[in-house]
Amino acid sequence: MPDLFVHYASGDILTSSTKRRNAALFTLGAILPDLLSRLPVNGFRLLFDWNTQVLFHPLHTPFGWTLATLLIAFLLPEHGRGRAFLLLWSGALLHQTLDLMQAPFYLSSYTPLFPFSLERYHWPLFYYNDSVLIAPVLVLILWFLARRRRAHSRVTSAQKNG
Ligand SMILES: [Zn+2]
Secondary structure, X not given: OOOHXXXXXXXXXXXXXXXXXXXXXXXXXXXXXXXXXXXXXXXXXXXXXXXXXXXXXXXXXXXXXXXXXXXXXXXXXXXXXXXXXXXXHHHHHHHHHHHHOEEOOOOOOOOOOOOOOOOOOOOOOEXXXXXXXXXXXXXXXXXXXXXXXXXXXXXXXXXXXX
């Protein structure tokens, strides 16, 4: 089920009542494993017909995305760096958990214990194409939350202006 939209929506919905900066970091973490692995693998495959799965797959494991979230956190200003790391890391953990709950098409491609084990795991709670069913519901929830945020910011700016 979890495609990039479902991962984005899960992060945005879970952080809808937090500060926008925190929500942005958590949501970035929620899509980060696919941005680091699926995006380059599919890009190289489409552009050059290269199979780079072995190269980028480790970035879709807790070991890989923990290193990536550490690197990203160190690129941010020193103040709040630890919190930024935790938000990115928590979002990536949500991503990994949702991916592991997906029934594999053939064999599971998730090796969450990499580099200590190449054992593949999954807990099949839903199918990969169930996102078609849940996406309209997520769109409605995101639309409702965006409306609520806009109304809240209008009230806040009206209070500031007098
Ligand atoms: Zn993924």
